[in-house]
Amino acid sequence: MSEPPEGNRKPVVTIPLVVAGVCLAIxxxxxxxxxxxxxxxxxxxxxxxxxxxxxxxxxxxxxxTVVAYTIVRRHERTVRAHRGGEEQ
Amino acid sequence: MKNGVNGVALAVFIxxxxxxxxxxxxxxxxxxxxxxxxxxxWGLGGRSFGTWVTWFLLGGDLYTAYTxxxxxxxxxxxxxxxxxxxxxxxxxxxxxxxxxxxxxxxxHKHGYVTSSDFVRGRxxxxxxxxxLALTGILATMPYIALQLVGIQAVLDVMGVxxxxxxxxxxxxxxxxxxxxxxxxxxxxxxxxAPALIAFVKDALIYIVIIVxxxxxPVKLGGFEHIFxxxxxxxxxxxxxxGKPRGSLVTAPQAQWAYATLxxxxxxxxxxxxxxVTAVLSSRSRNVIRRNTTILPLYSLMxxxxxxxxxxxxxxxxxxxxGQLAIPQLFADVFPDWFxxxxxxxxxxxxxxxxxxxxIAAANLFTRNIYKDFLRPDASPAQEAKVSKIASLLVKVxxxxxxxxxxxxxxINFQLLGGIWILQTVPALVGGLFTxxxxxxxxxxxxxxxxxxxxxxxxxxxxxxxxxxxxxxxxPFIGEKGYIGLTAFALNVLVVIVATFxxxxxxxxxxxxxTKPSDYTADAGDxxxxxxxxxxxxxxxxxx
Numbered sequence: 001m002s003e004p005p006e007g008n009r010k011p012v013v014t015i016p017l018v019v020a021g022v023c024l025a026i027x028x029x030x031x032x033x034x035x036x037x038x039x040x041x042x043x044x045x046x047x048x049x050x051x052x053x054x055x056x057x058x059x060x061x062x063x064x065t066v067v068a069y070t071i072v073r074r075h076e077r078t079v080r081a082h083r084g085g086e087e088q
Numbered sequence: 089m090k091n092g093v094n095g096v097a098l099a100v101f102i103x104x105x106x107x108x109x110x111x112x113x114x115x116x117x118x119x120x121x122x123x124x125x126x127x128x129x130w131g132l133g134g135r136s137f138g139t140w141v142t143w144f145l146l147g148g149d150l151y152t153a154y155t156x157x158x159x160x161x162x163x164x165x166x167x168x169x170x171x172x173x174x175x176x177x178x179x180x181x182x183x184x185x186x187x188x189x190x191x192x193x194x195x196h197k198h199g200y201v202t203s204s205d206f207v208r209g210r211x212x213x214x215x216x217x218x219x220l221a222l223t224g225i226l227a228t229m230p231y232i233a234l235q236l237v238g239i240q241a242v243l244d245v246m247g248v249x250x251x252x253x254x255x256x257x258x259x260x261x262x263x264x265x266x267x268x269x270x271x272x273x274x275x276x277x278x279x280x281a282p283a284l285i286a287f288v289k290d291a292l293i294y295i296v297i298i299v300x301x302x303x304x305p306v307k308l309g310g311f312e313h314i315f316x317x318x319x320x321x322x323x324x325x326x327x328x329x330g331k332p333r334g335s336l337v338t339a340p341q342a343q344w345a346y347a348t349l350x351x352x353x354x355x356x357x358x359x360x361x362x363x364v365t366a367v368l369s370s371r372s373r374n375v376i377r378r379n380t381t382i383l384p385l386y387s388l389m390x391x392x393x394x395x396x397x398x399x400x401x402x403x404x405x406x407x408x409x410g411q412l413a414i415p416q417l418f419a420d421v422f423p424d425w426f427x428x429x430x431x432x433x434x435x436x437x438x439x440x441x442x443x444x445x446x447i448a449a450a451n452l453f454t455r456n457i458y459k460d461f462l463r464p465d466a467s468p469a470q471e472a473k474v475s476k477i478a479s480l481l482v483k484v485x486x487x488x489x490x491x492x493x494x495x496x497x498x499i500n501f502q503l504l505g506g507i508w509i510l511q512t513v514p515a516l517v518g519g520l521f522t523x524x525x526x527x528x529x530x531x532x533x534x535x536x537x538x539x540x541x542x543x544x545x546x547x548x549x550x551x552x553x554x555x556x557x558x559x560x561x562x563p564f565i566g567e568k569g570y571i572g573l574t575a576f577a578l579n580v581l582v583v584i585v586a587t588f589x590x591x592x593x594x595x596x597x598x599x600x601x602t603k604p605s606d607y608t609a610d611a612g613d614x615x616x617x618x619x620x621x622x623x624x625x626x627x628x629x630x631x
Contacts, residue, residue, distance in 0.1 A: 024182035031175040031350060034343035038168075040336060046311030047395075050337040054174045055391040061178050062384040065185060069377050076610075 017075055020068040027061040093247040094419065100428025101246065101435060104292070105266070108285050108436050112273030115284040126468035127201050130278035131451045131475055132369045135196070139378050141283055142370040145444070146379060148286030149366045150357065151386045153238030153438035154231075154502075156293070156393060161410040163397025167322045167334035169342060171394050172349045177387035179354035181380040188358060189373040190520045190607040197606045202448075203364045203516055204456040210519045212598025213527040214460050219534055220512050221456035224361040225482075227505030228449045231360075232486035233498040235438040235445075237411065239266055240490070242431040245415040260491055266439070271483050274443045275476050279369055282443040289440050292433035294389065300430070301392045304399050304421055314402040321401050344567035345559040352573035356509040359516055361448035362441065373610050442483070450478035503558055504545055507572035511537035514576075514583050520607065527598050529586035537579030544571045 030036075031054070040048040128135060137145060155173070162170025191206065200206045204224070208217035240263060248262050273281045305311055315336065322334040338346045357363060370376055400417040407413050418430045454475040459466050466474070489498060515530040548557035548571065562569040 024185060027178055027182055028351075031178055032347045034338055034346050035340070038337045038340075038343060043312075043315075046313070046315055048315060048336055050168060051171065051391070051395070054171065054178075055388060058174065058178055058384050058387045058391065061181070062381060065181055065384075066381045068182075068185060069381055072377065073374065076608075080610075 014075065016071045020071040020075075023064040023068040023071075026064055027057065030057055030060075094424060094427065096424035097419070097428035097431060098246050098248060100425055101242075101432045104288070104429070104432035104436060108288055108439065109269050109273065111284050111288065112269075112277060112281040115273070115280040116277035118280050118284055125472050127451065127454065127471045127475055128199075128468075130472045131201060131447055131454075132365065133279040133283055135369055136371050137283065137369050137375070138371055139375050139382075142366065142375050142379055143382055144286040144290055145279075145283045145366045145369065146363070146383060147386045148282065148289050148437070148440035149362055149444045150383075150441075151293075151390060151437075152231075152235060152441040153434045154234040155390070156434055156437060157238050157241055157411050157414055158234075159390060159394050160397035160400065160414045163394045164400050164405075164413040165334065165397075165410045167318065167336055167398075168338045169334065169346065170397065171391075172346050172353075173394060174387060174391045175347075175350040176353040176357075177390060178384070179350060180357045181384060183354060184358050185377055185380045187517050187520050188367050188376050191364070191516075192367060192370065192373055192376055193609040194520070194602055194606045195368050197609050198601060201368070202361065202452050202455050203359065203512075204452060207515050207519060208456070208460070209601040210523065211515070211527040211530065212600065213531070216515060216527050216531050216534075217456050217460065219531060220515060221452040223508050223512055223534075223538070224452050225449045227509045228361055228445050229482065229486055230489065230498045230501030230505055231362075232442050232445045232449075232483065233489040234502050235442040236263060236267070236486065236490045237498060238438040239263060239435050241409075241411050241415050242434050245412060245419050246431060263490075264487075266435070267442075267483060267487055270439050270443060271446075271480055274446060274479055274483075278476075279365065279444065279447055282440045282447075283369075285436065285443075286440050289433065289436040292429060293437060296430045296433045297389050297392055299426070300396060300399075300418070304396070304403070304417075307421055308399060308402050314398050317402040318398040341568070344562070344565070344569045348562075348569035348573045349559065352510055352570040352576065353506060355513055355576070356506050356572065359509050359512055361452055362445040365444060365448040365451060442486075446479040446482045446486075447475075449482045450475040453478045453482075504542060507541035507545060507558075507575060508538060510572040510576045511541065511579050514580055518583075523600055524587065525583050526587040526590040526595065528595060529583045529590055532586045533579040533581075533583035536582045537575040540578050541571055541575030544575070 037050055037053045039050065042049055044052045159170060159173045162173075164170075191203070194200065194206060194210075198205075198209055200209065202221065202224075204217040204221040207220055208214055211217075243262050305314060308314055319336050322336060323332055325332060358367070367376055370379075396414055396417060400413045403417055403420060405413055405417050405420060407416050415431065415434070419427050422430060454471050458474050458478075459471060463470070511534050514525065514533055518525055518530075544560055545558065548560045558571055559568045560571055560574075561567070562574050
């Protein structure tokens with residue numbers, strides 16, 4: 001789908017923003033590929049792999065979101081500072 | 089059920105319930121603004137909530153009592169298939185991160201209170217916004233009803249409610265009292281009440297789960313033993329279907345269903361009116377983003393909670409109604425006073441989301457039905473008044489639902505609700521990123537998705553009845569998958585094709601109120617409404 005024209009400010013897609021996007025996309029690949037974790041072994045303190053692996057992904061995906069958050073916030077600050085400079 | 093009332097547990101339960109009631113009424117003074125007579129104040133808590141309040145509010149809102157009863161119950165009944173709730177809550181946060189800050193920005197810029205407000209402003213179509221508002225209200229009502237089912241489960245196990253012999257009034261009296269009180273403080277305090285009570289609810293829930301996940305396995309002889317016993321139980325044949333009862337890991341033929349259920353539910357979760365209400369009540373874009381990094385703590389808890397389903401099997405909990413498995417497990421293994429704490433956690437866990445859901449449904453009614461169609465010139469004070477009354481009606485409706493109809497009806501409708509909400513994605517989420525789709529095409533896609541989803545769900549047998557299953561064969565793929573997601577794909581297809589057609593015949597496009605920069609605006613930018621109450625007015629907004 002096409003984006004409407006952005007007027008005076010074009011969104012800049014930088015390499016860090018792409019990295020943020022990838023961070024947000026990784027959990028989808030990991031979780032939707034059910035075949036990769038649908039097994040019992042190796043168990044962890046008696047909990048089958050299927051369960052502890054998905055719980056582990058709660059933590060991994062959180063860390064990935066933190067990375068994305070840091071990148072996006074830094075990006076927004078730069079854009080904002082830049083824009084502020086232009087307007088004054 | 090056991091005979092007799094568990095006195096100690098009941099006393100603890102009542103203590104917490106009273107404490108929460110007081111908090112609910114006091115909440116109206118919490119961070120109060122000078123002019124409290126508007127929908128922004130009553131229905132969105134003044135749009136002033138910071139990271140932590142939002143966290144508790146969203147946590148209290150999304151991880152409901154019903155979740156806490158139903159997820160372990162699903163695991164108890166069938167094993168691995170019930171665990172899809174975990175990948176589901178993992179996947180919803182990256183999605184939230186991507187689109188909800190945009191909704192927050194545009195809503196603040198234009199004073200939108202509901203997601204349908206946004207759709208009306210973006211596409212200039214009252215019809216489309218009405219369709220989405222009705223979808224939201226329809227999906228929320230049975231959800232509120234299910235919160236009552238959660239309270240009922242707890243009351244049943246405590247022996248309150250008089251058992252089968254009591255007349256209906258004695259039986260339902262505790263529930264009526266609980267809901268009467270809830271309705272009263274929601275009416276007077278608005279969104280501030282559940283926000284404040286959410287603190288208690290979550291503290292209780294965390295304590296109960298941490299204790300349960302350590303205490304019960306130790307008592308039952310370790311996880312190894314628990315899973316061995318559960319695996320054994322799942323291998324046994326279900327007399328109704330002639331197939332094994334469940335399995336410890338998803339079988340190859342069930343993997344599509346597992347993945348599509350997780351994805352479809354994740355897409356729908358934050359489009360429920362009550363999620364949108366909680367999100368719009370936060371005070372900046374970054375409060376939302378920061379919340380996507382701390383809300384997964386609840387997902388972790390949900391995963392641990394799901395394990396309780398296996399523990400219930402290992403502890404030989406035998407219940408006819410699966411919803412009672414976890415309350416019964418608590419009553420069996422915990423000392424009485426802690427059973428009371430656990431039940432209070434579930435009971436209060438029902439009140440918080442029920443309050444937010446009724447506020448959200450009331451906001452939808454007020455903004456997108458009353459103001460758009462009945463009284464376009466309604467003042468902010470009138471809006472708040474109508475919303476307060478609507479919130480009462482919604483709760484009475486939910487109560488009538490539970491008291492007059494079979495519980496499975498509420499569960500069926502809640503399942504349909506998930507499918508329906510998913511059909512609002514193209515207009516809502518699509519609209520946040522692009523204006524390419526034509527408003528009538530979006531309406532057509534919505535109608536197609538709703539019809540297909542409802543029809544397929546009705547046609548699909550579930551594990552316990554002839555109708556309202558949630559997975560069926562996906563056309564062209566030939567695997568079983570979540571009906572809601574298939575309906576969504578059809579919806580998108582219709583939207584695209586119809587947009588091409590409508591653009592070709594030059595059908596009139598609505599007026600777009602919004603500008604591209606509205607979607608990235610933040611608190612403090614010119615034109616963004618910052619309505620911080622005096623108490624927090626000096627605090628920096630968000631960073």
